[in-house]
Amino acid sequence: FEYDAPSMKTPVPGPKSQELKKQLGEIQNVGAINFFCNYEESRGNYLVDADGNRMLDLYTQISSVPIGYNHPALMKAVTNPNNLSAFVNRPALGILPPENFPEKLIETLLSVAPSGMTRLQTMACGSCSNENAFKSMFIWYRVSVLACSYVCLFKQAPGCPDLSILSFMGGFHGRTLGCLATTHSKVIHKLDIPSLDWPIAPFPRLQYPLEEFARENSQEEARCLEEVEDLIVKWRQKGKPVAGVVVEPIQAEGGDNHASSDFFIKLRNIARKHGCAFHADEVQTGGGATGKFWAHEHWGTDDPADIVSFSKKMLSGGYYHTDELQPDKVRLTRGALSPTPPPVLCVFEPQGYRIFNTWMGDPSKNLFLSEVLNIIRRENLLEEVTRSGKALLQGLYELQTQYPHLLSRARGQGTFCAIDARDDVTRDNLLLKTRDKGVLLGGCGERSIRFRPALVFKEHHAHQFLNIFNDVLAEY
């Protein structure tokens, strides 16, 4: 089914891509376009471009392709007559779900629910997942901690209280205004856009390989945790209490910054101690690339978070959460315990419209997810990812030993790997040269190269990449 190897006909972008870029440039900004693709001809790990170049894809549409291009199981899902209606009739899920909706959720998204999370809200992309996860935390905090809510359509407290979300330097949680207020990975994302006065904590800047710098790293993590606690107190005193703490298990866009399980467990405890919800953003880390279905499983705790958001490889979006964060449950379970005046939320309108939008997800994407989960199980893809990830990381270690003037800080979990180049110019050059030899990579952070292959990336693909990369480095 798949191709054997890259096959390059032109430099990338080739003449056809350049022509198309000019054409599209008449319609929209094309500053970020790499090249145009022939998706029909792409297969598995190989992406084919408009000029007929075939590349081994280790970037997979910003980490959003779970089992490669044109997987036969997905093709079959489209042509299955039973699925036709799901493609053609997109429902307003929040008011008129299809009759098989509960069953489909149980079969798909709930079958991979994180530990301790029985509740699930579907959404359509990473941004609406995080925006609504934030809203859930605000609503929860409001009732559980502030104890009551009055009518207020406008901006004054207590209707729209000055609550905040604590996020981390280098974090990325999306680009809509609420998400953007917690995103601090690159200048250009935030430039010119108004923001909110929410606290930003330092994220540990660790040394790699982690095992070799255990003492230094644990000091660095302690420093950051202390700062988190200080910020929570400071923002409470400011009158903008922190309703939730949001963090990625591995900071992805911000440069593949890792932290230890110990860090995350302590962070979750600090959040709990101060009455803040704890939100693990698994939009990029979720879906298997770290060798576990969720990256937080590496923390080894059965109470990892209050809320876990997802998208990308999960093909649509949404978030899981604990019982306690359900808007109507909050009122029942915590409201009664709180001081006067009693919660009066319910008198206005059904709670059901608090987390709501027109589509609330897309059941046609869940059909594909159902197939993806089958394939992951049937083909033991998480084990495969662990195996090919090991080969990839081992190869990166060897290359950084061989080319210490060019590469450093190889790191990774599963195939979710990265390595740093000497500087941003070198990084960008390496990306382009490797692409011209038939491997598609992505950058992240200031000077990192990130690896985000699909879950069908095998050991031999790792070696194929490492050989090509070695050639590029040798010539550099």
Next chain:
Amino acid sequence: FEYDAPSMKTPVPGPKSQELKKQLGEIQNVGAINFFCNYEESRGNYLVDADGNRMLDLYTQISSVPIGYNHPALMKAVTNPNNLSAFVNRPALGILPPENFPEKLIETLLSVAPSGMTRLQTMACGSCSNENAFKSMFIWYRVSVLACSYVCLFKQAPGCPDLSILSFMGGFHGRTLGCLATTHSKVIHKLDIPSLDWPIAPFPRLQYPLEEFARENSQEEARCLEEVEDLIVKWRQKGKPVAGVVVEPIQAEGGDNHASSDFFIKLRNIARKHGCAFHADEVQTGGGATGKFWAHEHWGTDDPADIVSFSKKMLSGGYYHTDELQPDKVRLTRGALSPTPPPVLCVFEPQGYRIFNTWMGDPSKNLFLSEVLNIIRRENLLEEVTRSGKALLQGLYELQTQYPHLLSRARGQGTFCAIDARDDVTRDNLLLKTRDKGVLLGGCGERSIRFRPALVFKEHHAHQFLNIFNDVLAEY
């Protein structure tokens, strides 16, 4: 192809829907669920529920179904082997678009571009469309009016300046944090969620039928416009200048509030006079339901707005805009004219990543849109909408004359109609009773009933509804 008439077997929700609601309630909040649907069995204007009830649908998934359920042209689009790859391989459109992307855009979205708008940004839903439209206006304003931008990753000006968007009381533009700051239709949408200090102008509260109250209405509109101008000045003085004014051509969620063409044209001129961009939010009004493809076409101007956002009936989302609002163009066309210091935006990173996310839309939805546009043209659906809308509104006028103690303020454009009930309880009762007789309607505002049929809603469907509604009113 279609059914002839409603056919009711049980009250709605029937036992099967109730059972499913209980099941889904274990997983998520079901406060907003009406009933569960059998989309396979639904056809054209008729929605079939899990209990086998068949209803004439005048609400169409919150106005998001353009040409009815299971339209043969859409079914064919799914089974067309040429389309398979578009369903299976969702690209990161901003970096790796399919080779047919420019051509498909020209064929579909650009073929219905509003007057004066040559540029188009695709998105995935109404919220990301509006969030990014706001961002475009901020970026534009920043360069064109404030003249320069410095590096600033965090919150202090000038990197993230205190800019604002002016919106209207009763307006609805979505529920993510940026959109929500401009949404003022219902208390519950905003409760407990932090907001931004942005100005909110009164929207004209007109008397209907509009022709009969021309003098009063024009006074009311003048009052609101004056207030808009005052707010723009006030917020500028506050140091939070208004970068853009956002308005719906008909306020939909807020209660189907209309205003005259004169109002919108004057509003656009006020925005221009003060250097603010003008954004027409056509998420609910766009796509043909008013009898024109865009509701702003009723204004009769060839320069209706700087930016027009859409979603729902357009099946994905996005916004059109004028050349001037293109981030990179702004710098070229206006930057040079502005005072010191010169714009330095471009030195950091490609402009292409300023309006960006993983998917940037969904080409598989555009395949359906292409079919929808064909059907609209081939079957002259805009004329049909005008015709059936006239029958519907005429019928509503007659009913409000017949039942003046129950109904008032019938209004509409095309089939985008509404009527007010005596109070919210009456409205809610009428909706339920009408549903049990086989017609699905929606509420909006405090006590309005809104009509949002698909574009394939014909005169005889209008009469079918009017007869049933008349029975309900007679029994009430």
